Amino acid sequence: MTPPVRLLIVDDHPVVRDGLRGMFTGDPGFEVVGAAADGAEALVLVANTSPDVVLMDLRMPGMDGVTAIGRLVGSGSPAKVLVLTTYDTDADVLPAIEAGATGYLLKDAPREELVRAVRAAARGESVLSPAVAGRLMGRLRAPHQPAEEPLSQRELEVLTLVARGSSNREAAARLFISEATVKTHLLHVYAKLGVNDRAAAVAAAYDRGLLTPGGR
Template identity: 45%
Template sequence: MAVVTTPETIRVLVVDDDPLVRAGLRLMLHGAHGIQVVGEAGDGTKVASAVAEHRPDVVLMDIRMPTMDGLTATELLRTRPDPPQILILTTFDADEHILRALRAGAAGFLLKDTPPADIVAAIQRVARGEPVLSPAVTQRLIARVTDAGQDRRRTLARDRLAQLAGREREVAVAVAQGKSNAEIGATLHLSIPTVKTHISRILTKLEFHNRVQIALLAHDAGLLADQP
């Protein structure tokens, strides 16, 4: 997987079943520099065709919609070749919704009462391939995952991480700790381009889409608990 670069104009698809919400988001984003709303969809069943037609860089996705919800649409969309980044924007903040979205490959999760400037910044970040959740929020969500099936998750996660070379494993742990590329480089005595290369290889080997998925897998494997 290549290192993500931000396009000059970020193409956004707005997915929400409320026409007023779609209109409000379109109006808000119209004034944002470097962002263009290229299309809309009112239900999860229409997302795939809208993506094929408009080729967005970022999909702004609601959760609760008729026929197909945004979480199912996210899971299906991320199985497509070269899918867009997905940013969940919803009124629902239940941990199970957040974790399901992130595990499916969504790049972030925002509530609809998020200030407009923060929504714009989040779109810009996910277009660069960066998660919009802070390390503290990510750790809070991870910590609240139910303990049911924890041993099985740990075994499966460690089996997947066995695909990584030693240095890649160290980088994966650093990503899970919420460190930036510069911080990872300083800690492991690597250049930033080398860190980016390692992260790209990790994403490719694990068939992941973003750093949040690496963090979740490292947690499931118990790697953070192993750190001093």
């Protein structure tokens, strides 16, 4: 028979702590070994109770969740930390994951999802709510993208004319090049700016300061 998952609950709101304790205590697959109101208390309880999973809130008075996660990981504790919070901003998600959290769930998660997540965390599996996963993947992909390649002078000239409303044919006539060459330059611009059409290219160029109102 599989032993129950030993769970420590960390949240500064007594009602939340009591609610989570009641939920998991009623399930024979879990043993709630303690509850803490902040990160400092959690560290003491982890040392004394050896939980398998710490269900950790983030924004708490005293020692916050991210600091506590970092301390736990740094101490070599085998406990897995599953963040359970209301907040899903980059400023909350990224530091928690970087500190060593195994997973990140929001407090509006259904009961069944939370139970599955705690079991998965106990197995060492990463668990992320869909909203958090999308945000995290979007941010983590960015550092691995190739460095931005600058637009050539000719590509800027073509894009400037497009921004002023010129068609490919009109741009070709103004620059004394063929229409096919204009299309080729635009394809290069799209690739460098990471866009798919003329309007998006112009918007991206203004956003990056490559084009300025009334300027080139």
